[in-house]
Amino acid sequence: MSSARARPLVVGTGIAGLWAAWRLASEGHDVLLVTKATLQDSNTAWAQGGIAVALDAADSPAQHAADTIAASDGLADPIAVEVLTREGPDRVRELLELGAVFDRDADGELRFGLEAAHSRARILHAEGDRTGAMLVAALSKVVLGNPRIEVRQHCRVRRLLRRGDRVVGAILLNDAGEPEAVAAPAVILATGGCGQLFEITTNPPVATADGWALAHSAGAVLSHLEFLQFHPTALHVPGVNPAPLLTEALRGAGAWLVDAKGERFVFDADPRGEMAPRDIVARAVAHRAYRGGAFLDARHLPNVEQAFPGVAALVAAHGLSLAHDLLPVAPAMHYAMGGIRTDLAGGSTVAGLWAVGECANTGVHGANRLASNSLLEGLVFADRAGRAVGELLAGSPKVPSFAPAPTDWDAGTDAGPIATAFRARMRSFLTREVGLVRTEPGLAEAELAIADLRRRVPSGAWHTADQLRIAAEIARAARGRRESRGGHRRADFPNPKPRITA
Numbered sequence: 001m002s003s004a005r006a007r008p009l010v011v012g013t014g015i016a017g018l019w020a021a022w023r024l025a026s027e028g029h030d031v032l033l034v035t036k037a038t039l040q041d042s043n044t045a046w047a048q049g050g051i052a053v054a055l056d057a058a059d060s061p062a063q064h065a066a067d068t069i070a071a072s073d074g075l076a077d078p079i080a081v082e083v084l085t086r087e088g089p090d091r092v093r094e095l096l097e098l099g100a101v102f103d104r105d106a107d108g109e110l111r112f113g114l115e116a117a118h119s120r121a122r123i124l125h126a127e128g129d130r131t132g133a134m135l136v137a138a139l140s141k142v143v144l145g146n147p148r149i150e151v152r153q154h155c156r157v158r159r160l161l162r163r164g165d166r167v168v169g170a171i172l173l174n175d176a177g178e179p180e181a182v183a184a185p186a187v188i189l190a191t192g193g194c195g196q197l198f199e200i201t202t203n204p205p206v207a208t209a210d211g212w213a214l215a216h217s218a219g220a221v222l223s224h225l226e227f228l229q230f231h232p233t234a235l236h237v238p239g240v241n242p243a244p245l246l247t248e249a250l251r252g253a254g255a256w257l258v259d260a261k262g263e264r265f266v267f268d269a270d271p272r273g274e275m276a277p278r279d280i281v282a283r284a285v286a287h288r289a290y291r292g293g294a295f296l297d298a299r300h301l302p303n304v305e306q307a308f309p310g311v312a313a314l315v316a317a318h319g320l321s322l323a324h325d326l327l328p329v330a331p332a333m334h335y336a337m338g339g340i341r342t343d344l345a346g347g348s349t350v351a352g353l354w355a356v357g358e359c360a361n362t363g364v365h366g367a368n369r370l371a372s373n374s375l376l377e378g379l380v381f382a383d384r385a386g387r388a389v390g391e392l393l394a395g396s397p398k399v400p401s402f403a404p405a406p407t408d409w410d411a412g413t414d415a416g417p418i419a420t421a422f423r424a425r426m427r428s429f430l431t432r433e434v435g436l437v438r439t440e441p442g443l444a445e446a447e448l449a450i451a452d453l454r455r456r457v458p459s460g461a462w463h464t465a466d467q468l469r470i471a472a473e474i475a476r477a478a479r480g481r482r483e484s485r486g487g488h489r490r491a492d493f494p495n496p497k498p499r500i501t502a
């Protein structure tokens with residue numbers, strides 16, 4: 001039932017979890033790596049545009065850092081940004097050595113793409129727009145081939161175990177709902193995003209903010225949850241969840257956003273037009289989508305279906321053609337800037353608990369993420385967390401063994417109609433009142449509605465209760481920030497508050 005082997009537990013198999021597990025194993029430690037679905041189910045696997053890194057001879061970490069800070073709307077931690085951009089090139093070189101294959105030009109040189117708010121082309125990509133799939137394939141091969149890493153798929157972390165002031169393990173549930181208590185000297189959460197708490201999202205079904213709920217119930221601090229990034233160009237097909245993403249790289253390559261009359265409209269909002277920061281483009285798209293329709297026009301791009309094969313296939317699945325059709329678009333919840341607050345080595349505010357990747361708030365994104373910085377953040381900070389946990393293990397910490405409590409035996413009643421209806425209401429409130437544009441009355445209504453759902457959630461529907469816990473935290477954070485900044489837009493407080501700097 002219980003295991004007292006002092007193996008660290010890594011939760012999640014996106015770029016951050018795969019890398020943290022590999023780093024620990026490469027330092028000589030045994031690791032248990034669990035993921036709640038398969039190795040193919042993660043935001044990482046779906047990443048299209050690529051990974052931003054200052055590797056080109058004409059680029060520099062300082063320039064990448066300046067762009068990251070500019071995009072963050074005043075809230076990025078400059079030290080975290082410096083770590084990200086300075087260590088990024090070495091991590092990507094290691095990634096190449098481990099088997100990652102990025103697109104190259106005819107001379108064999110790495111080919112860098114351009115995305116919004118980057119001052120130069122610095123996005124590495126694979127097979128055009130299949131970067132995430134390539135990364136997952138390459139890193140999965142690495143972890144599956146490493147005898148120090150035990151990989152368990154369809155294995156969900158249900159709850160973290162705490163002794164005194166430390167996290168000392170977790171309750172795992174397999175698909176049959178059988179619990180297992182594992183003792184661990186360190187738990188690294190790499191559980192990804194929260195998109196599925198919203199009605200329209202680009203995130204896959206596994207993105208239900210589990211890591212935030214696990215950490216919060218273990219007492220860890222969550223921060224900056226109000227800063228959410230809505231992607232401006234999800235294909236607008238009502239009722240389809242997740243919404244297919246039309247990568248920003250399409251606009252980087254010259255695609256236009258047009259209204260029902262065929263006129264480009266983003267210049268009305270920002271002189272950078274289609275290459276303005278995501279929050280500005282997303283609001284412009286939402287405005288037009290509501291008044292007659294907003295469309296992505298990539299028909300004039302040469303060989304567009306060969307350059308973007310993944311998007312071409314996604315679009316074709318809905319009877320549309322990238323080369324011949326105007327594509328209806330709407331903004332969709334895409335990325336969470338905030339999360340489990342960490343230090344520069346991924347350490348949370350609770351001993352024994354680390355967080356890396358999208359579920360963490362390292363400070364690199366501030367109020368708004370620069371496009372394609374998240375895969376790099378996953379690599380850089382997972383590496384740091386892996387090394388930090390490795391150092392902890394060198395001291396051979398003792399870990400107690402556990403047996404699951406009776407309540408942990410329950411696989412949950414979340415599939416029932418009542419829990420499903422509760423989640424639908426939560427998604428509706430978050431989307432309407434805690435979405436692209438927020439107001440005091442709307443946020444107050446959302447807070448009350450979510451509190452009511454939390455009181456009445458069916459007993460046993462613990463995964464729904466976890467999601468409601470986080471929905472309440474997001475609404476609270478959004479209500480508490482009485483200004484507009486980055487991914488947080490208040491109609492009633494339209495300007496940023498002046499920031500006091502030392």
Ligand SMILES: Cc1cc2nc3c(=O)[nH]c(=O)nc-3n(C[C@H](O)[C@H](O)[C@H](O)COP(=O)(O)OP(=O)(O)OC[C@H]3O[C@@H](n4cnc5c(N)ncnc54)[C@H](O)[C@@H]3O)c2cc1C
Nearest residue numbers: 012013014015016036043044049050157192357358372375
């Ligand atoms: C469509 C799309 C396109 C994107 N394109 C780009 C891009 O081009 N460039 C870029 O930088 N970023 C992009 N992003 C964002 C980026 O993909 C993510 O921020 C990043 O991949 C997150 O990596 P991660 O390892 O933190 O989490 P994820 O890749 O989301 O992995 C989370 C893992 O945790 C597992 N998990 C969750 N809860 C539990 C639990 N309770 N128990 C066990 N396992 C659990 C999940 O199953 C999954 O394996 C994109 C995102 C999407 C959705």
